[in-house]
Amino acid sequence: xxxxxxxxxxxxxxxxxxxxxxxxxxxxxxxxxxxxxxxxxxxxxxxxxxxxxxxxxxxxxxxxxxxxxxxxxxxxxxxxxxxxxxxxxxxxxxxxxxxxxxxxxxxxxxxxx
Amino acid sequence: xxxxxxxxxxxxxxxxxxxxxxxxxxxxxxxxxxxxxxxxxxxxxxxxxxxxxxxxxxxxxxxxxxxxxxxxxxxxxxxxxxxxxxxxxxxxxxxxxxxxxxxxxxxxxxxxxxxx
Numbered sequence: 658x659x660x661x662x663x664x665x666x667x668x669x670x671x672x673x674x675x676x677x678x679x680x681x682x683x684x685x686x687x688x689x690x691x692x693x694x695x696x697x698x699x700x701x702x703x704x705x706x707x708x709x710x711x712x713x714x715x716x717x718x719x720x721x722x723x724x725x726x727x728x729x730x731x732x733x734x735x736x737x738x739x740x741x742x743x744x745x746x747x748x749x750x751x752x753x754x755x756x757x758x759x760x761x762x763x764x765x766x767x768x769x770x
Numbered sequence: 771x772x773x774x775x776x777x778x779x780x781x782x783x784x785x786x787x788x789x790x791x792x793x794x795x796x797x798x799x800x801x802x803x804x805x806x807x808x809x810x811x812x813x814x815x816x817x818x819x820x821x822x823x824x825x826x827x828x829x830x831x832x833x834x835x836x837x838x839x840x841x842x843x844x845x846x847x848x849x850x851x852x853x854x855x856x857x858x859x860x861x862x863x864x865x866x867x868x869x870x871x872x873x874x875x876x877x878x879x880x881x882x883x884x885x886x
Binding site for chain 2 (some may be wrong): 700703747757760762763764
C-alpha cells in the first residue's frame with residue numbers, strides 16, 4: 658500500500674531563516690506530487706506541483722521554491738522566511754490516472770516568529 | 771469568481787442524524803471531478819468520496835454519499851447516522867480536465883460539529 662511521509666511535523670523558525678520541508682511517497686512510482694499551504698481557518702492553496710523528476714510548476718509566485726530530486730521525493734524550500742509563510746503545509750500525491758484523487762501527508766505546522 | 775463555494779462555515783448535527791454539507795462549483799469544462807475531504811483537528815486531509823462529471827449514479831462510500839446535481843452544479847455531501855468522530859472540517863474540491871495536471875481547487879470548508 659502507498660504511504661506518504663512529511664517531516665518535520667512542527668517547526669518554529671525566525672524571520673529570515675531558511676526552510677526545508679521534505680515529503681516522500683512509498684509504494685508507488687511516478688506519482689504526481691503537490692505542495693499546499695493552509696492558513697489558519699482557511700482552505701488549501703496549491704503552491705507547487707510536479708509530474709516528474711525535475712519538473713516543477715508554480716501556482717503562486719512567492720519566496721518559496723520546490724524541487725523533486727527523486728521520483729518519490731518532493732522538497733519545499735525558502736532562502737528567507739517571512740512572517741506570512743506561517744501555516745500548515747501539506748504534501749499530496751496522486752497516481753495521475755483514473756479518478757485523480759489526491760492523498761495527503763500528515764502535514765507540517767510552520768510558525769515563523 | 772470562486773470555483774468552489776461552500777456556503778456553510780459551520781454546521782451542527784445531532785449524533786445519529788443525517789447532515790448535508792453544501793458545495794457548488796463553477797466550470798466550463800465538460801469533464802471534471804468532484805471530491806470531498808475531511809480534516810480532523812489533527813490536520814491530515816482524508817479523502818472521502820469522488821464523483822466524476824460523467825457518472826450517472828451518485829457516488830456512495832459507506833455512510834457518505836454525494837448528491838450530484840449537474841445542472842445546478844452542486845455536489846453536496848450527505849453523511850448518514852452522524853458519529854461524534856465525524857466532527858471535523860469538510861472540504862469540497864474540484865479537478866478540471868482542461869490545462870491541469872490533476873490539480874485540485876478547494877473550497878473554504880465547513881466545520882461540522884456533532885452533538886451527543
